[in-house]
Amino acid sequence: MxxxxxxxxxxxxxxxxxxxxxxxxxxxxxxxxxxxxxxxxxxxxxxxxxxxxxxxxxxxxxxxxxxxxxxxxHAQIAERLPEPETSSPQHDPSLISLHELVMRLMHDSSNPNLVHLGAALPTIDSLMTQKINRIIANIARQKGEEAHQYQFPPGLESLRVQIARRAVNAGCNLFPSDILITSGGVDAIDLCLHAVCSPGDIVAIESPSYFGTLQILEVHGLRALEIPTHPRDGISLTALEFAIEHNPIRAVMVIPNFNNPLGSLMPDEKKEALVNLLARHDIPLIENDVSGELYFGDKRPTVCKAFDTKGLVMLLSSFSKDISPGLRIGWVAPGRYRAEVEWLKFTLSASSPTLPQMAIAEFLESGGYDQIMRRTRREYARNVRLMSDAVMRYFPEGTRCTRPSGGFVLWVQLPENVDSLELYGLALQGKITLAPGHVFSATYQFSNFIRLNAASFDYATERAIERLGAMVVELAARR
Ligand SMILES: Cc1ncc(COP(=O)(O)O)c(C=O)c1O
Structure with missing residues (x-):
């Protein structure tokens, strides 16, 4: 009903x-x-x-x-692949050791001679870039000295004002003083974990989880407890509640809006129930919203922070997926942990770069962001559809694929006997990169999964998917 x-x-x-x-x-x-x-x-x-x-x-x-x-x-309607099912990770918390594999992937993803379907790089919009570059040139001319000074935490006020204004679209009432500027989303995740956890603590995460998060848990010596997660609506609250009752969970970390790699979107009621569950147990929620602006529907999704009455939600985001990953600017609204996070930010990196903060603040203030983003969202929606159609055309029976309603990554389940690291090796010989499922779990759950970046889709991408499909067919038939 x-x-x-x-x-x-x-x-x-x-x-x-x-x-x-x-x-x-x-x-x-x-x-x-x-x-x-x-x-x-x-x-x-x-x-x-x-x-x-x-x-x-x-x-x-x-x-x-x-x-x-x-x-x-539409005149031509493609059939669609079935979706992967809810994950079923191990029940025990686990330390993480993924860095060697992750660094190998990182180096391969910097090779300009490959077709890159692995790293979650956004497309760089030329109009956006032109505008930002003009703003940077103006700032350098007009505020040259100021732009070279430290910008101590909490960071540039005019940028925090813009972030607070935009947060209303996500159902969230933030004051500029609630917000701290960081060096991208990674810095924000690191600061949040540092502020609320000590080595050996257990952090509950989605399964699969963004490997950058897993890497930060590894650096801090934290144990990951992976919770079953549905590719459409996110982490299972029943499983999370059970986990909380049986483990001393120190923090929960989720990506409710267009999860990486699942593309899942948690409904508002589920977000509210998650916040209430954690409030009953006094557990902080680290909410990663880096892809929140990349929605395909007509409304920006809400954040969990909108339901937070106890200051337990540490909301973080960055401008890497919508404006520019190279400017390295993100932010966090750490709720009741604000003082610790501010101290850590000052102690560990003093300041995030000043000029990029000024440039993003001015770009958001002077308009143009929403218009460009409307086009970017349409392109991502189209490219995600084209790539999933191509996967359906070229991959063998037994393949499953997510149906994200935002973001630009696809999570593809291959036939059970296909090992995605073996596929990775073959793909690399064929000058293609992909993200093997192994790096999205502390316990190597997803050996027959891959994540594909669908931010752009052209003739070369289609041919790369065709070649990948042929490799998967070969691996599936071999054993
Ligand atoms: C879910 C998620 N969080 C954080 C990041 C890192 O963001 P940033 O580049 O702003 O550090 C990424 C980048 O891919 C991501 O996908």
Whole structure:
């Protein structure tokens, strides 16, 4: 029953249901689907929920809007691969030792002669870059000396003002004084873990988890407790609650919006339930929202921090995925841990670079961000769809693939007997990189998974996916 479902899921459910109708020919290619108003009436859903569902279907390439005429089923509709199932990690916390493999991947990802499907690099938008470069040149001319001075924590005020203003779109009331500027998301994750954990402590994380997070846990000698996670709506709260009751968990770390590598999006009700669960146990939540701006629907998703009444949520993000990874600017709103995080930031790195803070503040203030991001989101939605269509065309039976509604990575499950490290070696010989599933788990859970970067998609990408598919077919047939 749609109406008893959490609001964020409702539009996804409606989109899924309509997608099924389209695939089964209830609405054949080229035919008009019911209008927004009709569907809203039939399904007892608000106009905005229906619009969100239609916009998701549009971004998935299933329907198209025709001006003054309505929504039509796309002429060619591809079948879709099944999704991976909820993960089932080991029950015990584990120390991590992934650095050798991660460093190997990092070096390979810097080789300019390869097709890079591994590292989660965003596309660099030329208009965005031109604007930022102009702003940097102006600042260097007009505020040259100021731009060379330290910018001690909490960081540049005008940037914190812009971040606080934008946080409202994520349902979050932050004051500039709640925010500390960091050197990207990695610095923010590191500071949060440093502030609330000591070596040997247990941190509950999603399964799979972004390998950068696992690396920071490794550096701090922390133990990871991997919690079952669904590729559509994120970490299992039942499993997390069970884990909390049986382990002295010191912190929980999640990526609720467009998780890397799953692309999962936690519905609002689940975010609220997570915050309440941790509040009952007085456990800090480190919330990583670096991809929150990369939504394919028409509304920016909420953050867990919006439901935080006890100051336990440490919300962090960065400008690496939307503006520029090279400027290395991120931020954190650490709630009740603000003083510790500020002290750590000052002690460990004194300041984040001043000129990039000034440039991002001015770019956000002077406008243009939203317009460019609308186009970027459309491109990512399109490229994610094109890449998942290509995976379906070229990979063998038994392959599964996520269906993200934001971000730009795909998580692909290969037939069980295919080892993704072996595939990695073959792919490298064929001048392609990918991210093998091994690095997304403390306990090497995902040996037959790969993460693909779908930020851009062109002829060379399609051919690379075709070659990868042939390698997977060969490996699957071998044993
Ligand atoms: C989930 C997640 N968190 C953090 C980061 C790192 O962000 P930054 O480059 O801003 O340090 C990345 C980069 O890929 C990421 O995917």
């Amino acid at each position: 749609i109406s008893s479902t959490p609001k964020t899921l409702r539009y996804q459910e409606l989109a899924d249901r309509l997608a099924e109708f389209i695939r089964h020919g209830t609405y054949p290619p080229g035919e008009r689907i019911p209008s927004v108003r009709q569907t809203s009436k039939q399904q007892g859903l608000s106009i905005s929920t229906v619009l969100q569902a239609y916009s998701l279907l549009e971004s998935q390439g299933l329907i198209e809007a025709r001006p003054q005429s309505g929504y039509y089923v």
